[in-house]
Structures are given as structure tokens and as C-alpha cells.
Amino acid sequence: MVYTSLVFATLLSVSLRVAGQTAYANDFVDPDYIVAGNFPTNTGGAQATINGWAKTLAAKGPWSVMDKQGIPPTNDKHDYLSWAPYWWPDCTNAGNTTVLTEQEIWTTCTYVRRDGQFNPDVRTVNDVGNFQDMSEAVFYNALAWAFTKTPSNTNSKDAVRFLNTWFLAADTRMNPNLDYSQMQRGPGRQIGSQTGVLDLKGMAKISSAILILRKGGNTDWTSDLDSAMVSWSQEYIKWLETSELALGEGSSDNNHGSFYYNQLAALKLIVNDKEGATQVTRKYFSRQYQSQINANGEQPLEAARTRPYHYRAYNLAAMITSARIEKYADPSSDVWNRTASSGAGIKAALDYAMTFSAADSDEASYAVELHPNVASVAAIYGDPDSKYATYLKKANPSFASEPYFFWNQPFAPNEGSALPSSTRAANAAATTSGSTKTSKSQSKDNDNGALSQTVGIWSMLTAIFAGYFLL
Numbered sequence: 001m002v003y004t005s006l007v008f009a010t011l012l013s014v015s016l017r018v019a020g021q022t023a024y025a026n027d028f029v030d031p032d033y034i035v036a037g038n039f040p041t042n043t044g045g046a047q048a049t050i051n052g053w054a055k056t057l058a059a060k061g062p063w064s065v066m067d068k069q070g071i072p073p074t075n076d077k078h079d080y081l082s083w084a085p086y087w088w089p090d091c092t093n094a095g096n097t098t099v100l101t102e103q104e105i106w107t108t109c110t111y112v113r114r115d116g117q118f119n120p121d122v123r124t125v126n127d128v129g130n131f132q133d134m135s136e137a138v139f140y141n142a143l144a145w146a147f148t149k150t151p152s153n154t155n156s157k158d159a160v161r162f163l164n165t166w167f168l169a170a171d172t173r174m175n176p177n178l179d180y181s182q183m184q185r186g187p188g189r190q191i192g193s194q195t196g197v198l199d200l201k202g203m204a205k206i207s208s209a210i211l212i213l214r215k216g217g218n219t220d221w222t223s224d225l226d227s228a229m230v231s232w233s234q235e236y237i238k239w240l241e242t243s244e245l246a247l248g249e250g251s252s253d254n255n256h257g258s259f260y261y262n263q264l265a266a267l268k269l270i271v272n273d274k275e276g277a278t279q280v281t282r283k284y285f286s287r288q289y290q291s292q293i294n295a296n297g298e299q300p301l302e303a304a305r306t307r308p309y310h311y312r313a314y315n316l317a318a319m320i321t322s323a324r325i326e327k328y329a330d331p332s333s334d335v336w337n338r339t340a341s342s343g344a345g346i347k348a349a350l351d352y353a354m355t356f357s358a359a360d361s362d363e364a365s366y367a368v369e370l371h372p373n374v375a376s377v378a379a380i381y382g383d384p385d386s387k388y389a390t391y392l393k394k395a396n397p398s399f400a401s402e403p404y405f406f407w408n409q410p411f412a413p414n415e416g417s418a419l420p421s422s423t424r425a426a427n428a429a430a431t432t433s434g435s436t437k438t439s440k441s442q443s444k445d446n447d448n449g450a451l452s453q454t455v456g457i458w459s460m461l462t463a464i465f466a467g468y469f470l471l
Helices: 002-015 031-036 041-058 102-108 120-124 127-148 154-168 194-200 203-215 223-242 244-250 255-270 274-286 308-329 346-353 364-381 387-395 403-407 421-432 457-468
Strands: 087-090 110-113
Touching: 031 127, 031 203, 041 127, 041 154, 041 403, 127 154, 127 194, 127 203, 127 403, 154 203, 154 223, 194 244, 194 255, 203 223, 203 255, 203 308, 223 244, 223 255, 244 255, 255 274, 255 308, 274 308, 308 346, 308 364, 346 364, 364 387, 364 403
Parallel strands: none
Antiparallel strands: 087 110
């Protein structure tokens, strides 16, 4: 059957992407901290890893919506396109399925939802994967450039080239809408799903990178490019604030709503609207956030899903990102002290999530997703009894070489500085060669710094698809 062949071809292509750097669910890094350049000496290992990841990612670019094989209903490849990941074809009433082409399967067969089960052929239309790779490459190359304190270097040239290709250049740009994101295939289906807005959650990383280039005086990021990016973002903001699909996502009570506000607030920063960014995050904290955390720290809407360990960590990343954005936009904000209606807040949610092992719910491949959140909470709320540092060290003895350690400062002052220089070099070399992590897409499936962890192909691929389509 053609569909079966397509699935295995897709699995093969995805398996080739396994070795490489991993992607954190989301984050926003204060550009003022980066531009100031006053980095603690114990972050040397993390900086080496960032440099390695930047180089590895840059070698894959640039990326464009024009690269995809599929064509949106508009017949305009500039329109972003992705397919709903949990939907599978039921061709029992479609005649002789052995002779159906891929296109006939997509348009003739009825599609049914299987919650938590990723249909691997969604990756044949790879705007979502390409956007994630692009956002990671831009983010880490902007950081790597900032380390050099020069007007321009290879890293900044790459970051700017990737931004220009995806968003701005006339022949490769993405139209500023997600009308055809996470489309449900089948007869008569010609529109995307509100859940597809999640595909561009990485705009928070894009925003961080642009602000670093802008505030750092990078000469590659010209005023013309900056103005063009502001214009593109303004158009996309309008879509997010008026489209029925986007507004539906913005009203979601779970992580979908959380990430919607991440994305919108980050875009407000790109268009130099700090007040607007603050209004967006405050709306989130006064609405969705209020029902997202129980008194004991549990996140009930995430715990009810098929992968509770993952979803707790995932929504925490969104909460933390919104808080970071607001604190940057309004330094006087008390955002880190805000609580849900239960009286519990971000710290309580993290503490509760730490009481679970990923293995308890058969989620071993997601174990490391919580680690960046642990570091964030420790940096914001303190770690007087070393609870958070102990947790991370037990899970990953060289956690101070992880990129998240670099921007979650001050934290664990005795970590990193004692890391042997040979270990730092090994970490950098491993990341450059693409062997630091088992999968870039699944958010840290690794327990030991620069060493790769081997997992079964099916569980590994499931985790990969989860990294792109975490619903």
C-alpha cells in the first residue's frame, strides 16, 4: 500500500534527523542580560554548548515554507501548511486502497483521531519542523554572536539570513497567517485547526534573538530588515487577534491557551510594544492561569492527558516564558508572585511536578523536559537548600553545560566553574558533531550531558513527533 510505504519512508527521513541538539519547549531570554555581557564564569560550559548547537543548526539552513511538498488549498506555497498529528486515515470505504496515491488518501479517506498517537506522515509536509529548526538556529546563533561582542560574525550573518529567508524575502517568505495549520485531512476539509497556532510557539525564541541583534547593535540586522520584520509581525499580530482559528486557540484553558499568549506577547516585543506585551501576559495570568494550578501544585488539565509528565513540564515552560516576557517588558511587575485561584503559583507547580518520575507513566523519553523549568524556578525563587541543584545533578551530573544553565542565573554558583576544561571541550565537540542528544525534537532525551542515549526506534520516533506536535 502506498500509504505504508510513505510512512516508512518518512520514518527513515526522520531517523536521519535524530542525532543533534535538543529543543526546549519554549523560553524567552532577557536581551539586556545578553547584551550587557556580564556572564558568570561558571557558565563557560553552557556557552560552549550554545556555540556547538549554533554551528550544527546553521549547517542545516536556511529554511522556507517553499520547501514543502504539499500545497495549501490556496495553491500558494507561501501559506504555511501542516497536518493535524493525531488523525489517521480510515480507507475501508475508499475502494482498492493498494492503488490510491498519497493525494487520493489525503482527500478520499475519512480521518479519525487517535489521541496521543502521532501519524508519521504528517512530516511529509514539514513547515512545522522547518520552523522549529529555523527558530532554534536563529536563537542560538544570536546568542553565539553576542558572546563575541563584535559588530558582525558568521553567527549573526546566519541568524539574519535565516530570518530573512523565512519571513521577509519575496520569493521565500511565509504569509503572516496560519489558516492551514494542522489541517484535518479527508473529504471536504479545506481549513486548518485552532490547535495549529501552537506550531509557531517558537516566536518567543525568535523575539529573543531579534531583540539581542537589535539592542546589541548588530550590523547585519539592518534598519531596513528590522522595519520589514516589524511590518510582518504587525500583520501576523492582526491575524492572531482577529482570526476565528486564533481566537479559538486563545480561549483554550490548557497549554494551548498558555502558548497562544506566549506567542502574541513575544510578537508585541518585536513591534516595540512593551505595553501591549504586558497587557497580553496579564490577560493570560488573569484568565487561563487561574484554573491551571490546584492548591497542591497539580496542573489538572495537563495531568488528565495521555502523557501527564510531559504536559506538566510543557505547560510550565509556557507559564515561565510569559512571566519572563512580562518582567522584561515591565521590570516593576510582580508577575513571579502571582498565584492561581487556588493560591498556588509557578513554584508550587514545579515542586509538585518534581515528585513524579517520567517512568511512572511510561514517559522515560520525556524525563529531561522538566529540567529547564527546574533551573528557571531556582534562578527566580532561589535554592537555599540546594533542592533544585541536587535534583538536576542527580539527573544529569554535567547539567551546568546545558544551555538553559547559561540564562538561568544566578543559580548553583558552585556548578560549572569546577567542570574540567576537557569536559567543556568534549561537550562543545559533541554538540558540533550533532551527538550531544538523542533527539533534537523531543526536548532533552538524555541523562548524561554530552553522551548520547540510545532508545528504541519506535519510542524514539514517537518522541520526535511529540516534539513537533505537542498538543
